[in-house]
Amino acid sequence: MSTGTALARGIARLNDVARAPRGAERAASRLLSAGASVVASSVLVDSAMEHYRGSFRDPAMVLPIALSAGSLLLNGRETLAPAGPSTLARMVHVTAGAVGSAGLAFHAWNVGKQAGGFRLVNLFYRAPLGAPATLLLTGLIGTMAERLADPAAPRFAAFLRAPRVVGTVAAMGLAGTVAEAGLLHFRGAYHDPAMWLPVSLPPLATLSLLRDVLTLAPRRMTYGLLGATAAMGVIGMAFHAYGVARNMGGWRNWRQNLLAGPPLPAPPSFSGLAVAGIAALRLLKDMRRG
Amino acid sequence: MIDQRHDTLDHTPRCGDGRAPDPLVPAGWLPMREYGEDEVDFVIVGTGAGGAPLAAKLAEQGFSVIAMDAGAFFRPLEDFASDEMHQRKLYWTDDRLVDGDNPLQLGANNSGKAVGGSTIHFAMVSLRFRPEHFASRSKLGYGVDWPIDWREMWRYYEEVERMLHISGPVRYPWGPKRPRYPLRVHPMNAGAQYLARGAKALGIDWTETPIATLSTPIGKAHPCVYRGFCVTGCSTNAKQSALVTWIPRAIRAGAEIRDLAMVGRIETDASGRATGVHYHRADAWHFQKARHVVAAGYAIETPRLLLNSANAAQPDGLANSSGLVGRNLMVQLNQAAWGEVDKEVRAYKGPPSLAISEHWNYTDAGKDYLGGWTYMSQGPLPAQWARTLARTRGLWGQALVDEMNRANHTVGLKMVGEVLPNEANRVTLADETDQYGLRIPRVTFSYSDNEKRMMRHAVAFMKQSLEATGARDTWDQMDDTCHLGGTARMGRNAATSVVDADGRSWDVPNLWVCDGSVFPTVGGVNPSLTIQALACRTADRIGALARRGEL
Numbered sequence: 001m002s003t004g005t006a007l008a009r010g011i012a013r014l015n016d017v018a019r020a021p022r023g024a025e026r027a028a029s030r031l032l033s034a035g036a037s038v039v040a041s042s043v044l045v046d047s048a049m050e051h052y053r054g055s056f057r058d059p060a061m062v063l064p065i066a067l068s069a070g071s072l073l074l075n076g077r078e079t080l081a082p083a084g085p086s087t088l089a090r091m092v093h094v095t096a097g098a099v100g101s102a103g104l105a106f107h108a109w110n111v112g113k114q115a116g117g118f119r120l121v122n123l124f125y126r127a128p129l130g131a132p133a134t135l136l137l138t139g140l141i142g143t144m145a146e147r148l149a150d151p152a153a154p155r156f157a158a159f160l161r162a163p164r165v166v167g168t169v170a171a172m173g174l175a176g177t178v179a180e181a182g183l184l185h186f187r188g189a190y191h192d193p194a195m196w197l198p199v200s201l202p203p204l205a206t207l208s209l210l211r212d213v214l215t216l217a218p219r220r221m222t223y224g225l226l227g228a229t230a231a232m233g234v235i236g237m238a239f240h241a242y243g244v245a246r247n248m249g250g251w252r253n254w255r256q257n258l259l260a261g262p263p264l265p266a267p268p269s270f271s272g273l274a275v276a277g278i279a280a281l282r283l284l285k286d287m288r289r290g
Numbered sequence: 291m292i293d294q295r296h297d298t299l300d301h302t303p304r305c306g307d308g309r310a311p312d313p314l315v316p317a318g319w320l321p322m323r324e325y326g327e328d329e330v331d332f333v334i335v336g337t338g339a340g341g342a343p344l345a346a347k348l349a350e351q352g353f354s355v356i357a358m359d360a361g362a363f364f365r366p367l368e369d370f371a372s373d374e375m376h377q378r379k380l381y382w383t384d385d386r387l388v389d390g391d392n393p394l395q396l397g398a399n400n401s402g403k404a405v406g407g408s409t410i411h412f413a414m415v416s417l418r419f420r421p422e423h424f425a426s427r428s429k430l431g432y433g434v435d436w437p438i439d440w441r442e443m444w445r446y447y448e449e450v451e452r453m454l455h456i457s458g459p460v461r462y463p464w465g466p467k468r469p470r471y472p473l474r475v476h477p478m479n480a481g482a483q484y485l486a487r488g489a490k491a492l493g494i495d496w497t498e499t500p501i502a503t504l505s506t507p508i509g510k511a512h513p514c515v516y517r518g519f520c521v522t523g524c525s526t527n528a529k530q531s532a533l534v535t536w537i538p539r540a541i542r543a544g545a546e547i548r549d550l551a552m553v554g555r556i557e558t559d560a561s562g563r564a565t566g567v568h569y570h571r572a573d574a575w576h577f578q579k580a581r582h583v584v585a586a587g588y589a590i591e592t593p594r595l596l597l598n599s600a601n602a603a604q605p606d607g608l609a610n611s612s613g614l615v616g617r618n619l620m621v622q623l624n625q626a627a628w629g630e631v632d633k634e635v636r637a638y639k640g641p642p643s644l645a646i647s648e649h650w651n652y653t654d655a656g657k658d659y660l661g662g663w664t665y666m667s668q669g670p671l672p673a674q675w676a677r678t679l680a681r682t683r684g685l686w687g688q689a690l691v692d693e694m695n696r697a698n699h700t701v702g703l704k705m706v707g708e709v710l711p712n713e714a715n716r717v718t719l720a721d722e723t724d725q726y727g728l729r730i731p732r733v734t735f736s737y738s739d740n741e742k743r744m745m746r747h748a749v750a751f752m753k754q755s756l757e758a759t760g761a762r763d764t765w766d767q768m769d770d771t772c773h774l775g776g777t778a779r780m781g782r783n784a785a786t787s788v789v790d791a792d793g794r795s796w797d798v799p800n801l802w803v804c805d806g807s808v809f810p811t812v813g814g815v816n817p818s819l820t821i822q823a824l825a826c827r828t829a830d831r832i833g834a835l836a837r838r839g840e841l
Contacts, residue, residue, distance in 0.1 A: 115478070115484075115487045121498055124477070187474045248513075256515075
């Protein structure tokens with residue numbers, strides 16, 4: 001927890017240094033871009049691997065790869081060297097969100113048409129519902145970052161600047177990711193005790209964040225829990241790498257086992273969403289001050 | 291190269307010098323306690339679904355245990371090839387005679403010759419009996435009751451399911467509530483999906499099959515890679531055979547395994563008690579002294595051993611005062627319906643039976659026969675499929691080639707059906723002898739009208755299911771059976787059974803039977819889980835009897 005707090009503070013402070021005129025919003029925007037970059041990387045690698053496994057049977061399967069790559073480039077640039085709002089960025093974020101939503105509908109249709117419909121076996125192994133939802137989150141968070149970076153109080157989707165909305169989106173994103181980890185770790189029968197971590201720590205962070213959003217009062221504990229969640233996302237990759245090693249042939253057989261084992265790019269989604277949560281706290285803090 | 295190694299393995303025991311192969315590690319060894327020819331508490335003949343759990347659980351209670359198997363001790367990771375013909379080394383293909391109206395095909399579906407027995411190449415289907423099938427005489431009016439209550443069996447089922455990390459559905463549609471299976475279901479292959487769609491169309495329940503292969507890594511064992519070579523021996527150790535589960539546990543608990551040790555005769559003293567076994571190993575006969583002998587060689591080798599152990603006082607075979615040793619041989623019906631669909635199915639991908647319906651085990655109405663059956667999706671490997679087509683449909687030459695070209699579009703359902711006990715179906719001794727000089731078994735089997743009616747109903751029903759999913763050119767495979775049981779029946783009294791509920795012989799108090807031969811009835815499900823549950827129970831009962839001084 002204390003490591004998490006320090007990490008969260010560090011992430012927040014990075015932005016304090018580079019504070020622009022509308023300090024808190026610029027800082028939050030940059031944090032959101034950072035979060036969106038991480039989530040977009042996760043979607044990029046995950047959709048590339050999984051849709052490769054699916055042999056790109058439907059041409060639309062390249063869309064999430066293209067949009068997460070675009071989102072990564074634009075959000076990455078905003079994180080490292082903020083250039084402010086742009087029509088291109090806006091279009092990419094909105095399209096990513098739209099493709100994510102369409103993907104969610106398509107994946108749900110794919111599951112529903114299987115023998116047995118929405119029974120567990122299909123939720124476990126068929127087109128995952130959580131994956132396109134993550135692309136939708138990428139688009140939403142990117143849009144929020146872009147809105148916050150625009151000082152001219154634009155007409156388009158102004159409500160996405162609201163601290164409560166940012167906080168709620170981050171919390172919902174975390175909750176959805178917990179649900180996905182919960183489902184897939186249940187599929188793995190929680191055979192390793194570490195598999196309980198993503199279904200216990202992030203829910204606490206999510207609840208704490210939601211409480212702060214409701215009370216408009218960011219608390220140190222929330223910073224700590226979100227920071228720890230961000231760290232967990234990175235550590236999760238190491239656990240998943242170990243999981244890959246436990247498949248037949250281990251890492252020597254990486255071409256099969258990267259697909260058969262636990263997905264390496266999945267856990268960092270937690271990190272990106274936790275950073276988005278920290279951005280919301282930053283906005284809430286400023287709102288309280290203002 | 292593989293053949294050469296196989297030859298070596300066939301003749302040179304691996305267990306000895308204080309160690310046994312570690313089946314989970316290439317070239318690995320486990321330290322193993324050895325007893326020499328000193329008298330041990332238990333010598334167990336056979337290391338399959340009956341012998342292996344018994345060896346582990348007796349050794350854990352502090353008994354000195356030697357478990358012998360006529361087959362080799364394999365390390366699947368390095369000894370198993372993806373080759374149906376090579377893997378025939380796992381079957382018991384010694385000379386036997388078969389007769390009766392419906393002579394059995396012995397080998398793949400009903401035998402195993404290896405440490406781990408036939409669990410090394412079983413299809414991993416791990417089902418519990420319907421509770422009423424433990425008392426079919428009093429509850430359903432046929433067969434004979436087991437001397438054990440189903441609730442007790444269900445406790446042991448749970449123990450075995452945990453040990454084998456059975457992967458199964460969260461909610462099982464039939465029978466009393468059962469605990470959640472330890473691991474989650476595997477993905478269903480296309481063959482399984484056809485069963486599911488067919489069952490839905492016919493308005494009956496189906497579910498993912500509870501199956502003994504890992505859906506997550508456990509210990510040193512990898513999760514299943516859906517390679518599909520399950521019934522020729524899993525080379526990844528995802529399959530939870532006795533070899534990779536009970537055997538290492540037995541060795542760690544202090545049991546000794548003797549591989550390539552063929553037991554030919556149980557010796558008895560003047561008082562009629564067993565004193566040990568004569569066994570053939572490394573080109574010589576040896577004698578192992580034991581305070582108790584357990585026959586766990588399955589429903590042909592167990593009665594054969596008892597019959598071959600006849601002595602002056604028991605001239606009709608050991609433990610045979612009832613005359614029932616070898617009698618009431620049961621198999622299970624294994625008829626199938628097949629058809630062709632437009633979509634590519636490739637049913638051999640993954641474990642062969644990933645979906646199941648036990649509807650006709652739990653439904654008694656609408657039948658013109660007694661007993662229950664289940665049916666499962668099927669995924670035959672190519673050589674086996676070619677054999678089936680040649681044998682069942684008489685296809686040869688271009689016709690066979692054409693049909694094999696359609697194999698990827700073939701979908702099928704296969705039953706596991708209850709055969710009723712019948713004294714005329716039996717194992718006796720032939721006059722011919724085998725490579726050890728032992729009289730070989732003669733296996734006599736005929737279907738009764740009841741079985742013929744059951745298979746007619748089952749095949750028609752399965753065909754209806756296939757056709758409901760768009761399959762065309764459907765045909766029946768009527769010639770297959772699987773599993774064995776019943777040749778040393780357990781019961782409540784010495785006149786009508788060979789052993790009591792604990793597997794203890796009525797006639798020879800230190801002789802036990804622990805395998806599928808003790809089944810009074812076989813029910814309508816694959817027997818491996820029940821054999822292992824019974825073995826666990828027998829081990830507990832031996833412990834309880836020992837504590838009371840009744841061994």
